[in-house]
Amino acid sequence: xxxxxxxxxxxxxxxxxxxxxxxxxxxxxxxxxxxxxxxxxxxxxxxxxxxxxxxxxxxxxxxxxxxxxxxxxxxxxxxxxxxxxxxxxxxxxxxxxxxxxxxxxxxxxxxxxxxxxxxxxxxxxxxxxxxxxxxxxxxxxxxxxxxxxxxxxxxxxxxxxxxxxxxxxxxxxxxxxxxxxxxxxxxxxxxxxxxxxxxxxxxxxxxxxxxxxxxxxxxxxxxxxxxxxxxxxxxxxxxxxxxxxxxxxxxxxxxxxxxxxxxxxxxxxxxxxxxxxxxxxxxxxxxxxxxxxxxxxxxxxxxxxxxxxxxxxxxxxxxxxxxxxxxxxxxxxxxxxxxxxxxxxxxxxxxxxxxxxxxxxxxxxxxxxxxxxxxxxxxxxxxxxxxxxxxxxxxxxxxxxxxxxxxxxxxxxxxxxxxxxxx
RNA sequence: GUGGUCGUAGCUCAGCUGGUAGAGCACUCGGUUGUGGUCCGAGAUGUCGCGGGUUCGAGCCCCGUCGAUCACCCCA
Numbered sequence: 001x002x003x004x005x006x007x008x009x010x011x012x013x014x015x016x017x018x019x020x021x022x023x024x025x026x027x028x029x030x031x032x033x034x035x036x037x038x039x040x041x042x043x044x045x046x047x048x049x050x051x052x053x054x055x056x057x058x059x060x061x062x063x064x065x066x067x068x069x070x071x072x073x074x075x076x077x078x079x080x081x082x083x084x085x086x087x088x089x090x091x092x093x094x095x096x097x098x099x100x101x102x103x104x105x106x107x108x109x110x111x112x113x114x115x116x117x118x119x120x121x122x123x124x125x126x127x128x129x130x131x132x133x134x135x136x137x138x139x140x141x142x143x144x145x146x147x148x149x150x151x152x153x154x155x156x157x158x159x160x161x162x163x164x165x166x167x168x169x170x171x172x173x174x175x176x177x178x179x180x181x182x183x184x185x186x187x188x189x190x191x192x193x194x195x196x197x198x199x200x201x202x203x204x205x206x207x208x209x210x211x212x213x214x215x216x217x218x219x220x221x222x223x224x225x226x227x228x229x230x231x232x233x234x235x236x237x238x239x240x241x242x243x244x245x246x247x248x249x250x251x252x253x254x255x256x257x258x259x260x261x262x263x264x265x266x267x268x269x270x271x272x273x274x275x276x277x278x279x280x281x282x283x284x285x286x287x288x289x290x291x292x293x294x295x296x297x298x299x300x301x302x303x304x305x306x307x308x309x310x311x312x313x314x315x316x317x318x319x320x321x322x323x324x325x326x327x328x329x330x331x332x333x334x335x336x337x338x339x340x341x342x343x344x345x346x347x348x349x350x351x352x353x354x355x356x357x358x359x360x361x362x363x364x365x366x367x368x369x370x371x372x373x374x375x376x377x378x379x380x381x382x383x384x385x386x387x388x389x390x391x392x393x394x395x396x397x398x399x400x401x402x403x404x405x406x407x408x409x410x411x412x413x414x415x416x417x418x419x420x421x422x423x
Numbered sequence: 424g425u426g427g428u429c430g431u432a433g434c435u436c437a438g439c440u441g442g443u444a445g446a447g448c449a450c451u452c453g454g455u456u457g458u459g460g461u462c463c464g465a466g467a468u469g470u471c472g473c474g475g476g477u478u479c480g481a482g483c484c485c486c487g488u489c490g491a492u493c494a495c496c497c498c499a
Contacts, residue, residue, distance in 0.1 A: 003472090003473095005472095005489080005490070006490095008489085008490070008491095009490095009491095059497090060496075060497050060498080061497085061498080064424075064496095064497095065497080065498090082499085111499075113497090113498075113499090115424090115496095115497070115498075116424065116425085116495095116496090116497095117490095117491085117492090118491085118492060118493065118494085119491090119492065119493085120498095120499080121497090121498070121499080122499090125499060126499085127499060129499095192496090196496085203496095203497090206497085207496090208494090208495075208496095209495085256498095257497065257498055257499095258498095274493075274494090275493080275494065275495085275498095276498075276499080278498065278499060279499070280499070281498085281499070303499060304499070305498090305499030306499085307499075308499055309499090331457095331458075331459095333457070361452090361453095361457095362457050362458055362459095363453090363457095363458075363459075364451085364452085364459095365458080365459085366458050366459035366460090367459055367460085368459085369458085369459060370459040370460055371459085371460095377458080377459080379457065379458060381457070383457080391458085393458075393459090395459075395460085398458095398459085398460090400458085
């Protein structure tokens with residue numbers, strides 16, 4: 001029989017890598033939680049129309065990357081390609097925007113895009129994101145950026161940079177796009193590129209081909225068209241980022257892939273990742289709520305790619321061997337039942353315990369204890385059960401001391417807490 | 424979706440101009456009475472990604488396919 005394989009392009013994590021994945025995810029989530037963001041756990045599939053309208057019909061995501069299918073009731077369903085649209089839907093549906101503003105939520109989970117896979121770009125991938133809805137204030141833009149930056153710093157990342165820009169309000173963008181389209185009409189580009197430009201002229205700023213870059217170097221810049229209000233907001237963002245010691249560069253030709261962005265937009269790019277360098281991105285989306293049938297509320301948020309952050313940490317040599325965190329390993333000699341009962345008793349007291357199963361010789365059992373990474377080990381055999389005394393051995397030093405079985409739990413708990421204080 | 428590279432034991436890889444597979448690490452057991460990490464010895468493990476073809480004979484050549492990877496489009 002042919003072996004089953006995971007579907008093409010999905011990312012999945014098994015030991016020992018899974019522990020690194022878990023660490024990245026929990027660090028990102030923690031950074032959101034300390035800033036007062038609360039969990040939303042949302043479905044991975046939604047009405048197709050939600051993404052078509054929310055993400056934007058002109059985007060590649062909607063045009064060719066969505067996993068769309070018909071469910072048994074004939075509804076068109078799509079696996080979520082990003083998080084913001086679903087959050088907006090939930091906020092509107094559950095009237096979260098009727099209370100105190102801003103609504104601050106975070107989410108974490110799998111997302112789906114039907115692209116040609118490569119390292120750092122998967123068909124099922126993982127993101128942690130936050131959204132702050134209902135406050136049009138550059139300070140909240142900065143808070144959102146700071147949540148991401150704090151997480152990256154906690155994760156030990158150094159080789160990344162924050163790029164920011166302002167996309168202006170929708171009126172500004174409209175008038176600017178007229179200018180840009182006029183400019184593009186006057187340069188020489190191939191038919192396919194022109195078609196892309198017709199869909200979204202901003203895309204040409206992102207093109208990697210030198211001749212296109214050269215042609216676009218003389219293009220009008222959106223930043224020059226900002227209203228005084230937008231310009232002031234953008235200046236405030238920069239001022240506060242500086243005050244927070246968050247390094248950034250202004251990239252006035254940055255393009256975001258989703259249509260809903262307005263005002264502040266940002267991207268975190270890692271320098272050691274090749275073409276898939278963005279480890280996170282986000283910005284302000286002031287028209288989105290209304291566009292999805294909610295009230296006129298502004299919003300700002302980001303999505304951070306767990307898979308790519310993990311690759312970035314790996315590239316920076318930050319993936320140290322995982323520690324098991326085990327406190328005790330039990331090596332049974334012919335008394336498997338008693339060993340399991342003891343292990344469970346200790347586990348119920350909150351001690352992290354593993355044990356050898358099956359008939360192992362003492363030497364093999366001790367090898368297992370060694371490999372388990374546990375701080376202590378005991379051998380449990382007929383002698384110990386008869387005398388009620390075990391030798392508690394500290395694996396690193398090799399020292400052992402006699403402890404009665406009855407006192408073992410308390411002894412371990414005391415040693416563990418002392419150990420913690422000396423760290 | 425377009426183009427390039429790659430696919431050999433659990434992992435990292437070797438395999439000369441085609442003659443039916445190897446190393447290191449890891450794993451299991453042992454080095455005589457109940458204590459691991461070093462050392463020594465022994466052992467198990469692969470339909471050489473999958474399917475066709477050429478050939479007396481293919482891991483090595485050809486075609487297809489699946490997957491990974493790199494770049495593009497695009498993006499987390």
